Amino acid sequence: MLSGRDGGGKELGNEMKEYLLETRGISKSFSTVKVLDGIDLKIKRGEVHALLGENGAGKSTLMKILTGVLEPDGGEILYEGKPLHIRHPREIYDYGIGIVYQEFNLLPDLTVAENIFIGREPALPLKGFINDRRLNRDAANLLEQLNCSSISPGRKVATLSVAQQQMVEIGKALSSNCRLLIMDEPTAALTDSEIETLFDTIRRLKASGVAIIYISHRMSDLDAIVDRVTVLRDGKLISERKYDCTLKDLLIQEMVGRELNQKFPPRPDYKRGKKTLEVKGLNVADKLFDIHFQAYEGEILGIAGLMGAGRTELARAIFGAERITSGEIWIDGVRKQITSPNKAIAEGIGYITEDRKKDGLMLEQTLRDNISAASLDQFSRNGWVKDYQVEAAAEEYIRKMRIKTRGSGQLAKTLSGGNQQKVILARWLCRKSRILILDEPTRGIDVNAKYEIYELMYQLVGQGVTVIMISSELPEIIGMSDRVLVMCEGKITGELAAVELEQDKILRYAMANGMKDSGSSPVGRE
Amino acid sequence: MDVKFNKKERNTQILFTLMGLLILCIFFSITTESFLTQRNLLNIATQTSVAVIVAIAETYIIASGCIDLSVGSGVAFSGLIAATAMKAGMPVPLAMLLALMTGMMLGAVNAFVITVLGIVPFIATLGTNSIFRGIVLVIMDGVPMSGLKSEFTWIGSGKLFGWLPWAVIFMAVIAVVMAVLLKKSKFGRYVYAIGSNEQAAFLSGIPVKKIKVMNYIISGALVAFAGMLLAARVSSAAPTAGELYETNAIAASVIGGASLTGGKGSIAGTIVGAFIIGVLSNGLNLIGLNYFWQQVAIGVVIIAAVFLEVVRERLKK
Structure with a gap:
């Protein structure tokens, strides 16, 4: 596999030979933003x-840049001691x-x-x-x-x-x-x-x-x-x-770039209030079996489980996006027929999907449009949208959630992942959702943005919102939940209070139904 | 914060297309004597009015991420219904209403095939296009119906104050109404939302199917009106009327900034797009270039317009 290696000539010293690849002062800007600034990467x-x-x-x-997809604005790449031009x-x-x-x-x-x-x-x-x-x-x-x-x-x-x-x-x-x-x-x-x-x-x-x-x-x-x-x-x-x-x-x-003492913000003082959501005997063909649980205002309810355990299906079923074969959904002590997301939203439920690009954002639309998407009913009269209200709401949430943007007219596709996630959160806050289901809320976003999302979740429960958080990251489940449901193969196999939360305990419930291949646990990492 | 910058962005795009139209006009004004006359310009406007209305209907559909290949046969269908009803002695306003409702029904058929049967819009309307056209041909047995009443034909060939064609007035009114509806109404926002990301729209509580059905019905009505304008202008309902109108309608939308993946497009852009095509064929006619070459020119313009947009996107990056 090493044929063709030739060290790169006599004039190059031994130090050169040590490195297979060396970049010198690679710089790159997109419009006015400098994304790479004098990078000297050395690979032995x-x-x-x-x-x-x-x-x-x-x-x-x-x-x-290394693979020739982009061209650097400055600097050079040495590969086996010779300049590399792809x-x-x-x-x-x-x-x-x-x-x-x-x-x-x-x-x-x-x-x-x-x-x-x-x-x-x-x-x-x-x-x-x-x-x-x-x-x-x-x-x-x-x-x-x-x-x-x-x-x-x-x-x-x-x-x-x-x-x-x-x-x-x-x-x-x-x-x-x-x-x-x-x-x-x-x-x-x-x-x-x-x-x-x-x-x-x-x-x-x-x-x-x-x-x-x-x-x-x-x-x-x-x-x-x-x-x-x-x-x-x-x-x-x-x-x-x-x-x-x-x-x-x-x-x-x-x-x-700053000292990160803890991954999670300090838990503010909030108390569990009255029961807001109750699911009784919920079944979805081939996906969910006899699901019972309650959620309360002022509580973060974590839902853990392996991939394919039915967590997303449960969220979608409660949200009316999945056809329920049997079972009941009660909100504030009243039984509700939720047959579409439209009806779920009217009951105050919000759902932040797992894959924000695929089924969360409208990437080609503005922040304003994305934030107001679920609330246009409230911002319009006789079918006509009151733009000043939409604008005011968008500005309000951009400010409140510290979304980094040039303005509410910016297109959603041009934001970073963390900011995109905030936009979707803003959509449901704008709708004043009282029961929020967050499906993998921090997937693929960086440490800082994660921390901010956690802070927002705490703010929400503090205001009496019922937060249901689906997550595959056990530290997140343990760090943020007040109570945890563990799912396995479409069933709820365990319920744990905050004090009993331990990785292996959760995992045991998550793999409750006879492990086929032991150790393959996407939740169990870290 | 620069709140308006995205609006600027969209406006510059329309300005570009508008500049293209202007350049074409200047070119033909210089190269021909008859282009820049009131008579010719009004003539272009009249002839383009039908295409503009059909293109507006298409833009609504394209903005929602769908497509309608059946607009051409819709044009013929409504002409046929209006003509037949009037021949049978129905009062003109009633006949027109009947034709309009038939157009809405055709839209509903398209929507049914798409939302209920779950067939992708391209195939669905490819099929209905053939069905609608076939029905027209069967009923008319391939023979045009001419000699329509003057109470009807004035909408296509009559003139206000003796110079301003009614067809142009109708076009302008429809354009304004439809532009405002798309930009300012909840329905319009939903159309864009569905076109940008149907799943996200559905999960935001937007009644996706209902909006799609409404959208096809509204554009069906527009197409039907365009069909009547055409029949009125030529004073006959032809079974082949409106053939290949879908191509020009899609082209006008795309030149005007619509994207076939949905979520983009504007009525103003579409109108400019339709007029680019209209001016081009009129001007080339005046120059004396035959119809076949006009086809080539229009094709080149479509590709050039979209290519410019691609270049602009690339430059931004």
């Missing part, structure tokens, strides 16, 4: 080098650089082998036709090297699990004599056992001399594999050092 041969930073720190931009992203393969993006770039209707060698298919003597036999054989060899011979090269990618798809991505990145592999948040979608398999693969690649740039939010990933670590913040390189596990707090501090 055969090391796993973690690149840390909050959302917006510049990690992705730097990787896009004019087209496909050329990175010629240099032995591979990248696995967080969001996979696979074509679901093509086979595993076709995906791995896309754009570089082995040709038959007749030009333009693909040598399918060699294609599949090469893919099989590659997958075997990755210890993934269970994935058949002829299978369609759409039929694979997320972890298997990731292996295909890695195979694709490695398929041309790879010496530098960039991995962007590779564990984000994997279960614990799958993460272990991935780490094994990484260790094996490292042993064979491949250098790996490992981008992650997850501090817990680092111990197992990382040799050195670089921290970026606000487009600047903050530190670069050898990694050891005692550095975690320091690294987090460097990422955040």
